[in-house]
Amino acid sequence: MPHDDPFEHTGMSPSGHPYRPDQDGPLTRFQAMEIAIRELLIEKGVTTEAEIAAAIAYMDTRSPAGGARVVARAWTDPEFRARLLADGSAAVLEMGFPIEALKLIVVENTPRLHNVVVCTLCSCYPRNLLGLPPDWYKQRAYRSRVVREPRRVLAEFGLTLPEGIQVRVHDSTADQRYIVLPMRPEGTEGWSEEDLAALVTRDCMIGVAVPRRPQ
Amino acid sequence: MAEERVRVKALGTWGLHVRTPAYLRGKTGIVERRLGPYPNPEQLAYGLKAEALPVFRVRFTMAELWGAQAENPDDTLEAEIYAHWLEPADAA
Amino acid sequence: MSGIDKSWHDMGGEAAGPIERTEHDYALWEKRVDALYTIASGKGIFTVDALRRVLEEMGPEAFETMSYYERWVEAINRNLIAAGVYSPAELATKMAEVEARGDEYAAASLDRSDG
Numbered sequence: 001m002p003h004d005d006p007f008e009h010t011g012m013s014p015s016g017h018p019y020r021p022d023q024d025g026p027l028t029r030f031q032a033m034e035i036a037i038r039e040l041l042i043e044k045g046v047t048t049e050a051e052i053a054a055a056i057a058y059m060d061t062r063s064p065a066g067g068a069r070v071v072a073r074a075w076t077d078p079e080f081r082a083r084l085l086a087d088g089s090a091a092v093l094e095m096g097f098p099i100e101a102l103k104l105i106v107v108e109n110t111p112r113l114h115n116v117v118v119c120t121l122c123s124c125y126p127r128n129l130l131g132l133p134p135d136w137y138k139q140r141a142y143r144s145r146v147v148r149e150p151r152r153v154l155a156e157f158g159l160t161l162p163e164g165i166q167v168r169v170h171d172s173t174a175d176q177r178y179i180v181l182p183m184r185p186e187g188t189e190g191w192s193e194e195d196l197a198a199l200v201t202r203d204c205m206i207g208v209a210v211p212r213r214p215q
Numbered sequence: 216m217a218e219e220r221v222r223v224k225a226l227g228t229w230g231l232h233v234r235t236p237a238y239l240r241g242k243t244g245i246v247e248r249r250l251g252p253y254p255n256p257e258q259l260a261y262g263l264k265a266e267a268l269p270v271f272r273v274r275f276t277m278a279e280l281w282g283a284q285a286e287n288p289d290d291t292l293e294a295e296i297y298a299h300w301l302e303p304a305d306a307a
Numbered sequence: 308m309s310g311i312d313k314s315w316h317d318m319g320g321e322a323a324g325p326i327e328r329t330e331h332d333y334a335l336w337e338k339r340v341d342a343l344y345t346i347a348s349g350k351g352i353f354t355v356d357a358l359r360r361v362l363e364e365m366g367p368e369a370f371e372t373m374s375y376y377e378r379w380v381e382a383i384n385r386n387l388i389a390a391g392v393y394s395p396a397e398l399a400t401k402m403a404e405v406e407a408r409g410d411e412y413a414a415a416s417l418d419r420s421d422g
Contacts, residue, residue: 026410029402030377031336033414037343037384040393047346120236120319122359128389132341134330138375144321147238149286155396156326167290169318173234173297175253176271186415227312232360238320239315259356262389281320 014181015030015090062131066199067179068172070129071205072197075184097129103131107170108181109210114161116207117170118146119179120121126179130202137206147171157208180207187213219246219306223296226248230261232260235300244275247293255297269298315367336412337376344383353386361385 042045044134070092085092088104104126107115119125120143125133128129136142146153150167154160161167170178188196203209225241234256250272254265273296278288310372333341361382362369369378388395408415 027406027412027415028377030380031371031412031414032402032405033380033384034336034340034343035405035412036398037340037380038407039386040397040401041343041347041387044392046350046352046392047343051346052339052342055345056338058340059345060340119236120238122362132333136326136329136330136373138329139327140318140321140370141323141326144318145326147319148281151286152289153326155420157328163287169290169292171236171239171292171294173236174250174256176250176272176295182290193338202364205294215307225311227310227318228314229312230314230364232356234315236319237311237317240311259354260360262353262357272313 014142059127059132062128064130064200064205065197066097067126067130068197068200068204069193070097070179071181071200072193074181075196081181088179092129092168103176104179104183105170105176106203107168107178109207111183111184112164112212113166113168114154114207115168115170115178115180116146116150117180118143119146119172120147121173122176126177129177129179130136130205134202150180154208159209179205182211185211185213220228220244221246221271221296221301222282222304223273224300226300233257236294239273239275239294239296240300244273244279244281247272247274250295253297255299261262263268270295271298271301272296273301286291314363315414316370333376333381336416340380342374344379347383347387347392352390357386357389360384366415413421 032039039105042049043057046076070084073086073095080091080094082107083094085108088106091106092104107117109115120135123138127133142153147169150169151161154167172178184196185187186197188199200210200215201211202208220243222237222243223235223241228235230239248271250267252267253270253272255268256265258265272293274291274293276288276291277285279293282294313405319321322392332343342351344358348358358379365378373381384398387393388398405415412418
């Protein structure tokens with residue numbers, strides 16, 4: 001299990017990414033501030049160690065695998081797909097995703113339309129469904145450029161779209177969060193939901209990639 | 216149903232917390248769907264009781280947003296805009 | 308003259324360089340910052356809107372020089388102070404206490420080091 005032990009954070013992570021280099025360096029003022037705030041909130045009775053641990057454990061269970069299951073279900077169950085497009089929040093709740101703060105809109109790719117999601121003002125992201133966002137989603141280059149030159153940005157991600165496909169950018173400026181329902185790759189007829197879900201990466205649901213069948 | 220054309224008000228923000236991006240202000244689009252009501256973030260951000268407002272998802276063409284500089288004029292962009300930032304575009 | 312101004316955080320449409328697709332898994336202290344935010348906002352102490360407002364008021368220097376959760380911990384702190392949860396003096400006293408425990412995160416945080 002990834003993150004089985006919240007106190008063991010050395011070496012490479014379960015997903016093969018390095019932890020932040022400052023993790024084991026000298027205590028930073030920001031780390032000290034986190035500790036100070038946490039202890040003050042506990043001392044004041046605002047929260048508890050257990051509540052903090054539970055919040056961390058909950059976020060650790062959120063990952064792109066959740067969104068991938070939703071996509072695979074939509075590919076194999078037309079009625080679910082219809083419900084998902086009509087009311088994303090209600091449909092993912094059916095699959096057991098607790099979505100307190102999440103108002104989800106699912107935007108569907110078609111042979112004529114490719115969707116891509118951004119938050120130009122901050123870093124809004126469907127974290128209850130996909131986990132925490134990648135660094136690049138929160139950084140200046142993506143936030144600045146994808147609303148103005150989405151095709152060049154997608155090309156940087158390795159996705160070149162023909163002229164005949166309209167690109168539609170979704171800027172998460174208010175209360176809704178967005179995931180892209182990509183097109184099911186050809187040649188996957190009869191595949192199980194589980195095998196289909198394995199094709200759906202986080203980037204496919206942000207819209208900077210499309211699922212590909214392994215050659 | 217007829218398309219509802221709206222324009223985002225071309226106003227300043229004066230450094231205050233506002234959820235209407237500058238690149239959309241003064242631009243005209245069509246209402247994709249109506250949402251909400253949701254509390255006004257411009258009040259929530261300052262710890263105030265917030266008025267509930269309709270929110271509109273507005274679709275813009277890249278030609279409208281970027282003019283001759285558009286990468287592909289027929290590509291589109293959608294964003295959520297709180298009601299008090301919108302005006303009817305018919306007058307134009 | 309146009310009345311449309313633009314705050315530094317309002318980045319849509321700006322010129323910018325290539326997208327650097329580096330990623331990292333979040334460190335424990337970053338996950339804790341995230342948890343402190345979800346707990347405090349969940350209890351109605353401050354809103355996500357107020358968090359964003361403070362992040363915006365911290366300015367572009369903070370954006371360029373601090374990491375994401377470094378900015379968040381600052382913004383959370385300022386919101387908790389403004390909400391009256393603790394005072395600047397209480398924070399300062401606690402910071403001194405934490406920094407006196409050691410110069411490494413796990414020790415200062417009183418975490419078990421043996422897992």
